[in-house]
Amino acid sequence: MSNRPIITRFAPSPTGMLHVGGARTAIFSYLLARRHNGKFILRIEDTDVERSKKEFESEILDSMKWLGLDWDADPIYQSQRFDVYRSYIQKMLKAGTAYKCWATPEELAAMREKATAHGKKPMYDRRYRNFTGTEPSGSFVVRFKTPLDGETILKDLVKGDICFQNQEIDDFIILRSDNTPTYNFTVVIDDYEMKISHVIRGDDHVNNTPKQILMMQALGFDLPEFAHVPMILGPDKAKLSKRHGAVAVSQYREQGYLPTAMLNALLRLGWSHGDQEFFSKDQMISLFDLSGCGKSPSVFDVAKLDHLNNQHMKAMDREELVNLLRNNYGTDLSTLLNGDASIKLFDALVERAVRLTDFKDLSAWYFEESFVRDQKTIDSNVSACPAAALEALKVQWQGCADFTGENAFACIKTVATEQALKIPVIAKAVRVLLTGTLASPDMGIVLAALGKDRAVERLSI
RNA sequence: GAUCCCAUCGUCUAGAGGCCUAGGACACCUGGUUUUCAUCCAGGCAACCGGGGUUCGACUCCCCGUGGGAUCGCCA
Numbered sequence: 001m002s003n004r005p006i007i008t009r010f011a012p013s014p015t016g017m018l019h020v021g022g023a024r025t026a027i028f029s030y031l032l033a034r035r036h037n038g039k040f041i042l043r044i045e046d047t048d049v050e051r052s053k054k055e056f057e058s059e060i061l062d063s064m065k066w067l068g069l070d071w072d073a074d075p076i077y078q079s080q081r082f083d084v085y086r087s088y089i090q091k092m093l094k095a096g097t098a099y100k101c102w103a104t105p106e107e108l109a110a111m112r113e114k115a116t117a118h119g120k121k122p123m124y125d126r127r128y129r130n131f132t133g134t135e136p137s138g139s140f141v142v143r144f145k146t147p148l149d150g151e152t153i154l155k156d157l158v159k160g161d162i163c164f165q166n167q168e169i170d171d172f173i174i175l176r177s178d179n180t181p182t183y184n185f186t187v188v189i190d191d192y193e194m195k196i197s198h199v200i201r202g203d204d205h206v207n208n209t210p211k212q213i214l215m216m217q218a219l220g221f222d223l224p225e226f227a228h229v230p231m232i233l234g235p236d237k238a239k240l241s242k243r244h245g246a247v248a249v250s251q252y253r254e255q256g257y258l259p260t261a262m263l264n265a266l267l268r269l270g271w272s273h274g275d276q277e278f279f280s281k282d283q284m285i286s287l288f289d290l291s292g293c294g295k296s297p298s299v300f301d302v303a304k305l306d307h308l309n310n311q312h313m314k315a316m317d318r319e320e321l322v323n324l325l326r327n328n329y330g331t332d333l334s335t336l337l338n339g340d341a342s343i344k345l346f347d348a349l350v351e352r353a354v355r356l357t358d359f360k361d362l363s364a365w366y367f368e369e370s371f372v373r374d375q376k377t378i379d380s381n382v383s384a385c386p387a388a389a390l391e392a393l394k395v396q397w398q399g400c401a402d403f404t405g406e407n408a409f410a411c412i413k414t415v416a417t418e419q420a421l422k423i424p425v426i427a428k429a430v431r432v433l434l435t436g437t438l439a440s441p442d443m444g445i446v447l448a449a450l451g452k453d454r455a456v457e458r459l460s461i
Numbered sequence: 462g463a464u465c466c467c468a469u470c471g472u473c474u475a476g477a478g479g480c481c482u483a484g485g486a487c488a489c490c491u492g493g494u495u496u497u498c499a500u501c502c503a504g505g506c507a508a509c510c511g512g513g514g515u516u517c518g519a520c521u522c523c524c525c526g527u528g529g530g531a532u533c534g535c536c537a
Contacts (some may be wrong), residue, residue: 011537012537013537015534015536015537018537032517037532045537047536047537048536048537050536051536051537069465093537105535108535112533112534115463116462116463118462119463120462120463121463121464121533122462122463122533123462124535125525139535141535159466159467162466163465164464165464168463168464168465168533169464170533172490172534173534173535175535176535177535178535180535182534182535182537183537184537185537186537188537203466203467203530203531204530204531204532205531205532205537206465206466206532207462207466207531207532207533207537208529208532225516227465230466230467230530230531231530231531232465233530235472235532238529238530239530239531240532246488247493265473267499268473268474268486269474270474271474272473272474272475274475274485275475275484275485275486276485276486277485277486278475278486293475294474295466295467295468296466296467296468296529296530297466297467297529297531298472298473298474299472299473299528300472300473301472301473301487303472303485303487303488304472304486304487304488305471306487306528307487307488309484310485310500327466346473348500352498352499352500353499353500405518406515407532422496423496424496424497425495427497428496428497431497435488437497437498438497438498439497439498439499440497440499441498441499441500442495442497443496443497
């Protein structure tokens, strides 16, 4: 472990939306940097001009901002650094650590086929590795001159030491025939130039790492620390993908999840701090460390996300929650924050809401403009209660000087006694009449929040 | 096929040789509170992949097997 400053990066390729897997490695990188007062840098890996799309890039940046993963300095675009990469290629060509290759795609396909047929790993046969004659005309690629023997050890911070035989590694392409550099090469150059101290990424990159280490050594670069985190799986234990449902961070945002809940859920997936389940963002930053990462892949469970979302909603300031609901989920509950009775109602709604999108339906009955009663529901639930009882209740309420939840409910009890009815018979009718549904917060809370006039008015069928 | 990785309740995980009769959380089930639903509270169900070692002693260490995954592109 070096004592140089901690600098981490998230390096998405704008060829798709930010998915939960990518988000998690971003979270780990972000947390490590913040924990150690280091830097967290964003690098857009858009060297694949064909597949890279501006829409994806802005989608990714939006999701990052939403999650609260603020990065330091402006994002770096690899597409603007081709000259830099090419100059390093020239250096390597000159130093003899890379070489030109004129093999055509057809020839390569034939090689692969032949190797596979013999039960071997498909590899380039290195036919131009020591080529010295006159250079053929036509397009060429540049390949890295991988050592023919020896081994490369990856000292991974989460996986431990992993040893690779160099002979297993191909003379891979670092510059395409269209003069653009490839991923494995640009990563090495950028991580070096950006002084990245910790490379944190998905473990689908483990097999790329020895290639990168070899190039770093060939270029005389110091190695960064590596941490490869396990993949996130779907319920069927296969790599999480679209067919498992929502995979994009933005989809979760739309579905009404809180960024902190998302952060908490993703962090807890593959990382732990004893038995602690709930983490505020500050705690995440102060407690995160790579040694808490597990080695095995994990299944993403939406039920747990639901639970955490509820927990984080409860932990929020009411004002903050109201603003969020009003600005992003079209539900304005700001009037509920005025007065004790309605604040109690608001808290009751938070208790039962799982997602931010739930508040709309949960609170609909409270507002006259969205209050609806379904005749069928009324017919089947109110008829058991004699009209006379409801009339009596109306009189009781009208005469109730202090219409608190307790007093208003006491009226129900009084009427029940007078009319020789069971309380639930009346209470059920009242609930349906006042809220239009069979399930609502506690009657006392509902009555107090509604107030005498509205309660009395709604008692009429 | 080759290389590499992984393996504790259904799921996320704690566990770094004796503290484990394996703990917590989610989900699920039961009871209580709420004379509704939800919440909340109490309780319950439920796991160390298999086989060999090492050791006085293995969930923990080693080997083999089995299972799962990743990677083998002029994608990243």
